[in-house]
Amino acid sequence: METLEEVIVEHPFFRGLRAEYVTLIARCAGNVRFAPSQYLFHEGEIADRFFLVRRGLVSLEIFVPGRGPVSIQTVGEQEVIGWSWMVRPYRWRYTARALEQTRAVAFDASCMRRKCDANHDLGYEMMLRFAGIISYRLQATRLQFMDIYSLNG
Amino acid sequence: MNDFHTDPMFPLLYSVRQRVRENDDTFTLELEPSAGEMLPAFQAGQFNMLYVYGVGEIPISVSGDPSKPYRLIHTTRAVGSVTRSMADLRENDRLGVRGPFGSHWPMESVTGSDLVLVGGGIGLAPLRPAIYHIMANREKFGRVVLLYGARTQEDMLYRRELEQWRSRFDLEVYVTVDRATGSWHGAVGVVTTMIPHAPFDPLDSVAFVCGPEVMMRFTVQALQRRGVTADRIYLSMERNMKCGAGFCGHCQFGPFFICRDGPVMRFDQIQDFFGKWEV
Numbered sequence: 001m002e003t004l005e006e007v008i009v010e011h012p013f014f015r016g017l018r019a020e021y022v023t024l025i026a027r028c029a030g031n032v033r034f035a036p037s038q039y040l041f042h043e044g045e046i047a048d049r050f051f052l053v054r055r056g057l058v059s060l061e062i063f064v065p066g067r068g069p070v071s072i073q074t075v076g077e078q079e080v081i082g083w084s085w086m087v088r089p090y091r092w093r094y095t096a097r098a099l100e101q102t103r104a105v106a107f108d109a110s111c112m113r114r115k116c117d118a119n120h121d122l123g124y125e126m127m128l129r130f131a132g133i134i135s136y137r138l139q140a141t142r143l144q145f146m147d148i149y150s151l152n153g
Numbered sequence: 154m155n156d157f158h159t160d161p162m163f164p165l166l167y168s169v170r171q172r173v174r175e176n177d178d179t180f181t182l183e184l185e186p187s188a189g190e191m192l193p194a195f196q197a198g199q200f201n202m203l204y205v206y207g208v209g210e211i212p213i214s215v216s217g218d219p220s221k222p223y224r225l226i227h228t229t230r231a232v233g234s235v236t237r238s239m240a241d242l243r244e245n246d247r248l249g250v251r252g253p254f255g256s257h258w259p260m261e262s263v264t265g266s267d268l269v270l271v272g273g274g275i276g277l278a279p280l281r282p283a284i285y286h287i288m289a290n291r292e293k294f295g296r297v298v299l300l301y302g303a304r305t306q307e308d309m310l311y312r313r314e315l316e317q318w319r320s321r322f323d324l325e326v327y328v329t330v331d332r333a334t335g336s337w338h339g340a341v342g343v344v345t346t347m348i349p350h351a352p353f354d355p356l357d358s359v360a361f362v363c364g365p366e367v368m369m370r371f372t373v374q375a376l377q378r379r380g381v382t383a384d385r386i387y388l389s390m391e392r393n394m395k396c397g398a399g400f401c402g403h404c405q406f407g408p409f410f411i412c413r414d415g416p417v418m419r420f421d422q423i424q425d426f427f428g429k430w431e432v
Contacts, residue, residue, distance in 0.1 A: 012350070059333075059341065071333035074340045078350045099338055139371070143343045144331050148365045149274035149304040 004029055007105055011052045013080045013129060021122050028111035034058075034098035040081065043095045048109045050082035056102025061095045069095065073137070073144075083130045085109035086116075161398040164204050164249030165190055167225060169242045175228060175310050179275060180240050181216065184225040184250065192252055194222040197260060197282035198361075198389060198417040201252030202397045203227060205242075209235040212394040212412070214279035215253060219286055225250065228278040228310060254397040256417045258283045258387060260290075263359040267295040269351065269381070271372050273302045273344050273364025277310045279389045279416070280363050284318065291323050298325045298353050302344025302368070305334045325352060344368065348375035355380030361417075363389035370428050373420055383421035390415045390423070 005026045008014050014022065032051070034040060040051065040058060051058075057076045061069040072094065075081050081104070084092050090109065116123030167184040174180050186192075192201070195215045204210040211233070217226030231240040242248065260283065268287065272280045280299075287297055299318065303309040309328070319326040327347050329340035340347070344364070360381055362372050369388050376386055392404035392411040399413030407426040409415060420427070 057340065071337075071341045073342045073346075074329075076340065076350065140343050140346050143345065143367070143371055146367065147304070147331065148343075148368050149302075149308065149331065 004031070004105065007031075007054065008052070011054070011080075011105070012078050013052055013133075017125065021125060024115055024119070024122060025107065025112065028108045028115065029105050030108075032104050032106040034102040034104070036098055036100055038098050040096035040098065040102075040104075041092050043092050045092050047082060047084035047090045047092050049106045050080065050085050050109065050112075051104040051106050053077055053079050053081060054103045054105065056104075057099045058102055059097050059099050061097060063095065069097075073140070074099065080133055083134055085112065086126065086130060161251060161254070162396065164202070164210075164251045165192055166247055167250045169244055169246045169248070170224070171244065172242060176308050178232070179228065179230045179308075179310065181226060181228040182239065182242065183217075184227070184248070185223065187247055191223060192225070192250060195219060195225075195253035195282075196257035197286050198257035198279055199253040199255050200279075200394075200397075200412075200416060201225065201227065201250050201254065202394075203235075203239065204249035204251070205235050205238045206247070206249065208238045210249070210251075210395075211235045212254070212397060214389070214416070216278035216281045217285075219282050220289060228275065228281075230275055251397060254412055255415055258286075258361050258417055259359075260286050264293045265295065266385075267353040267358040268297045269348075269353050269358050269360040269376070270297070270299045271301075271344060271348070271360060271362045271364070271376075272299070273368040273372075274304065274308070275310065276362075276364030276368070276389070277301055278363075280361060281311065281314075283361060284324075288318075288321075288324070295357065296325065296353055297323065298351050299327070300344055300347045300351060301326070301328045302347075302364070303328070303330050305330050305332050306337045306339075307334065327351065343371070345371045345375040348372065348379055358385065360386045361389075362386065366391070366428075373427075383424055384419060386420040387417055388420055388423070388427075389417050 009022050059071045060073045061071050064070050166187040168187045170185045171183040200212045200214045213227040213229050216228045231237045270280050318324050333341045362369050390411050394412040395401045395403040397412045399410045404411040
């Protein structure tokens, strides 16, 4: 059976992370499982965790009055969910709902922020990795926003 | 030898055998020779010039099975006067066809490699002949992954075939939509988001990409980030093609004519001017 540290270091998001940091952040982590349709978190709530998805598919949704929840993106295996935990005011910007049986490693946000405050090198490493995710998702969202398959796209 | 073989500007008469509506504005025409005389066999990725008499002529990629050249299949979208007239054609109506023209997907030279086919919107149509070829010669290739992005589930092409391909054990099919509508419970996001985690070996993969040019630009970036080199990425380019045979120069793209040197082009040969505003 794989230890949590092994799972973390094998996940693409943390690939290449120094061993001492893996040991540090593993103390903030735990395995979680979500059934289809179960919510990981809701828009507006305190962003108290982030997730490394190991298996499954999660829909990121925004509630639109008159339309209900609208899926803006899905996040699947080998991806990471949640960066609101590291950006004030630490509130979720969207809702996350499992579409399939989903297994993930969840990291406690307070624990992570404490460790990043105490060790700025770790904090910088986290910031670099999450900035990569934010930039990547922003680019994808821009492309999505362009509606490239429409006649005027 | 008929006139066509000596004159690429000479259209042969074909009849509509069947017209299939793919979605709101996209349809597939199945054509057969009217007078028994047919065009030479095409290769996956090539295109024909289809002529609606009295209206005009346009280039459309062949989207049928290259092993069945008697049945010419083209999928297109009703966006201009010619395609709108084409959408109104009925069984047994006639049109002129010239071709096949241009370069093709390099099916023979990629034997043994993993193949990653990335299609966006109607860009799945020029990839379909390659998929038929791969399935007929499956043992010649490594892992084969099809990544397809559409605007919504209603806009997807070849839905029944996509489901059939997805059910095969030797073809991995991943589909995503830009907007989740109705009962869609699959992936949401642009097609490029599937590239980082798609199951292929970037060091031994060849990618075939077809879709709107902006989608291809971001797809190339994602493939290169994953480790696929420029000389292993092929794009199906589109420009305003008129003659189809490199005579008129309408489709010039840098030092190339898309109708003659393309539409399928290797990325390392065009990367210096790909994405530039004016070439």
